[in-house]
Amino acid sequence: MEHALPCIELEHVSKHFGDQSVLRDIHLTINHGEFLTFLGPSGCGKTTILRLLAGFERPSTGRLRIGGVDVTDLPPHRRAVNTVFQNYALFPHMTVFDNVAFGLRMRRTPAKVIDAEVFSALRMVKMETHHARRPSQLSGGQQQRVAIARAVVNKPLVLLLDEPLSALDYKLRKAMQIELKELRRTLGITFVFVTHDQEEAFSMSDRVAVMNEGVIEQIDSPSAIYEKPVNLFVARFVGEINTFEGRVLSRNGTSMQALVEGEQVRLSLGGNGNGGGAHCPEGGSPASCGSLSAGSPIKVLLRPEDVRLERAAPGDAGGLTGSIVDTVYKGMTIDLIIEMSGGKKILATEFFNEDAPEALFSVGERVRVGWVEDWEVVLPDEGSQSL
């Protein structure tokens, strides 16, 4: 129930540095208790959004509300948010205890309460035995935990995390991801997370906002982002994807006929009832909705794992065909690189079937390329959208 309440509202927020436009008209609502992740390439403005929320920067235009309060003009110390910095930013001249106690002391909390609260926060991140150490005597992962404890001990409405795990090695990062998720469940507060790691974003978040050059391209659940990207940028940023050029021939109800790579194929428009692959979620670019009519150029996107391959019979004609040019063994899966009749190369991922090794394709074989119906993504070809 509480989840429906907006916790953070950004109203048409933009930010310029000199004449460089870093954020453009960001309009966004984050609910109480939500885990929202900003995902995007370097320099797209992720950190800038967090800094606006924390109060280190002022928006050039627009308003910011946190917990229903307009904080646009409030300094950092009067906002109910706390930040976990990428490089931890622990105070080197203080012990772990004093670091964690800092926020409480600033709010003139009685010493007795501070003691209890600090230890409970340190216990939460399993660092209570290290309370007397200096930050320089801790490992990266331990410093990270202290930084988290230092932020959550203040019981903020929102925890802002700017790539908090990027300095950790792979195994520790995985472990910390799980711990952060647990922590979020225990605390029940809103998490706003920044990363440029797609896997991290998907595994932790309720919703992911994919950013590019200062705009939010798509904001949706991880599965929707992956399966129903609204444009090529999103599709390509979150994992491998094959792109085909095509043209709509005719459209009728739940499906359409299209010419793709010179072959006539049937594309599904069923799916979630608002245009199939070319669906239009909230905030999606309007160009991707409803503009598909006979003659429109389109792009058909297909994840490698959604590609279905069949051995082509020698006399077979029609449909998309190609031949295997390379296979890459990946352990659980095997990647097949296929050269289409038109010369285009695509990637297909097959699961390894230990019981039927003969079912695997080998280099040189001709195959028919298909897909699970409805899993293809159809986007209008906007021309300029090439990366």
Added chain:
Amino acid sequence: MKRMVKAVYLGTVYLFLYLPLAVLTIYSFNDAKHVVTWKGFTTRWYVKLAENSVLLDAAVNSLLLAAASATAATIIGTLAAIALKRYRFTGRTILSTSMYVVMMSPDIVMGISLLMLFVLMGLPLGFTTLFLSHVTFCLPFVTVTVLARLTGLDGNLAEAAMDLGAREFEVFSRIILPLAMPGVLAGWLLSFTLSLDDVIISFFVTGPTFEILPLKIYSMVRLGVKPEVNALCAVMFGVTLAVVSLTQLCFKERK
């Protein structure tokens, strides 16, 4: 072989550094006036020094001046460094460049220009003019020392403190100042030494009411080096040695 080379190398370095001081110290115990040959051990120059109130007054004056101007320069210089590091304001580049200009200016130029300024302002030459001049030439050294310390720190620390509810003053008093402290202390020591050391600038801006040691010695040695001066120098060297060892010890323990 390697150890031999090392020993010879270190020996040469120490010889260069300390031979003059050793000679001076030894001759401060030489029982002869003017003569540079050894005539036997005596402590009478030290006794004479203790009776020489003019010289001792000058020494006290020098120490007072150095302490006062180092303290003032440290306060102003530290604030300037923090402002330069933390705030973006118009004239920021001009301020930081002008620091280097003052540091680089030849003493003689500084001395003459300060003298002209004081004369134009109608300030009587004496403690005040010496103090102002010493603060002026020490200040950039403090700023640069503190700035170097601040630059080595994580840029997010102040923001982290603000994020945790600290106001501007608390950020300063609880985060920036404690972290800048080693730089501040180093700046003070440097200023103190520079002030104690200075001859050229002081020569221009000093007045008859306030004699300082370097100038006093300078005027004395023009009539030949007196053994008392040797004794005085040996004492000063001893004090320096003690102070430096003490600070080294302090810093080691803090780490």
